[in-house]
Amino acid sequence: HTDPLSLPFEETLATLASLLPEKLRRPQVGIVCGSGLSTLAAALREVVEVPYASLPGFGKSTVPGHKSSLAFGLIGPGEGTPVVAMLGRLHPYEGHKLATVVYPIRVMARLGVKNLIITNAAGALNPNIAVGTIVVVQDHLALPNMTGMNPLLGPPIGLNYPRFLPLSSAYSTSLRRLAFLSAHKLKLGLDALAEGVYAWVSGPTYETPAEGRMLRNAGADVVGMSTVPEVLAGKEEGLEVLVLSLVTNMVVIPNKYRSIKEEVEAELAGKPVVKQVEETVSHEEVLMIGKQKAEVMKNLVEKIVELIASG
Ligand code: HPA
Numbered sequence: 001h002t003d004p005l006s007l008p009f010e011e012t013l014a015t016l017a018s019l020l021p022e023k024l025r026r027p028q029v030g031i032v033c034g035s036g037l038s039t040l041a042a043a044l045r046e047v048v049e050v051p052y053a054s055l056p057g058f059g060k061s062t063v064p065g066h067k068s069s070l071a072f073g074l075i076g077p078g079e080g081t082p083v084v085a086m087l088g089r090l091h092p093y094e095g096h097k098l099a100t101v102v103y104p105i106r107v108m109a110r111l112g113v114k115n116l117i118i119t120n121a122a123g124a125l126n127p128n129i130a131v132g133t134i135v136v137v138q139d140h141l142a143l144p145n146m147t148g149m150n151p152l153l154g155p156p157i158g159l160n161y162p163r164f165l166p167l168s169s170a171y172s173t174s175l176r177r178l179a180f181l182s183a184h185k186l187k188l189g190l191d192a193l194a195e196g197v198y199a200w201v202s203g204p205t206y207e208t209p210a211e212g213r214m215l216r217n218a219g220a221d222v223v224g225m226s227t228v229p230e231v232l233a234g235k236e237e238g239l240e241v242l243v244l245s246l247v248t249n250m251v252v253i254p255n256k257y258r259s260i261k262e263e264v265e266a267e268l269a270g271k272p273v274v275k276q277v278e279e280t281v282s283h284e285e286v287l288m289i290g291k292q293k294a295e296v297m298k299n300l301v302e303k304i305v306e307l308i309a310s311g
Helices: 009-019 038-043 098-111 173-185 209-217 228-236 260-268 283-310
Strands: 029-033 045-051 069-075 081-087 115-124 134-142 193-200 222-224 240-250
Touching (some): 029 038, 038 069, 038 283, 081 283, 115 283, 134 173, 134 228, 134 283, 173 240, 193 240
Parallel strands (some): 029 081, 029 115, 134 193, 193 222
Antiparallel strands (some): 045 069, 069 081
């Protein structure tokens, strides 16, 4: 291989070229489908699905609700715009190396993708953002990036890549604009979408109340276990990046902890004991909301691609 990280770009691209018809070989838009959102593929026509297993350098997604293939197809009116969608993404918590997690994004860039639309499921830290809301991400807060788990650590991927990638405008303002215009054109109303800051945590555990409170106090609106690695690789590859987070649950941040001391005091004093209910979040809940909102997400992504293409 010619690149310093020995990533098998040539083999991957040759495999894809052998499997795809001419009109699907140069996708303009890349789409990453988050938890429960692989039904986005329903927006594609003349689909050719290529399993990750048949692509050199690709890992396998092991998360329930995630498939493991690239879907190539056409979106929108007329001849349609060629796109490629990741049905199922890879997460560091599955044991994939960060370089493996972002490899599909780098492949997309080499296929000719210029715009990247990333979707994910996220928990809301901001109490004003309701379950079911789609958040247009305007910035991120990534503790892993700041503490030795940055996906771009290591030798530069090639000669013309920046060593110190600026992230002051990582989230494309023009694509965010198209997201809101799409919501308007679909008659969803601008309020169907919110804007906010996405906090990336490595997972696979959900946040403790103290961790949720810390992220909220630090300025994050939603939290999730994905996306930021793909954003960094996308920016490094020179792509315009849009992130849409579907809020599948509220992160539980109690103002006051259940006090066992107070309960024992009440019990010893012969007073009635009021036990606080402790809430918790589950992956089933995350998948269920994903399923309910998948259609809206699909329509939105479809419209955004149309607007990009008419550009
Ligand atoms: N925390 C982290 N990741 C998530 C959540 C959450 O509450 N919901 C969906 N992905």
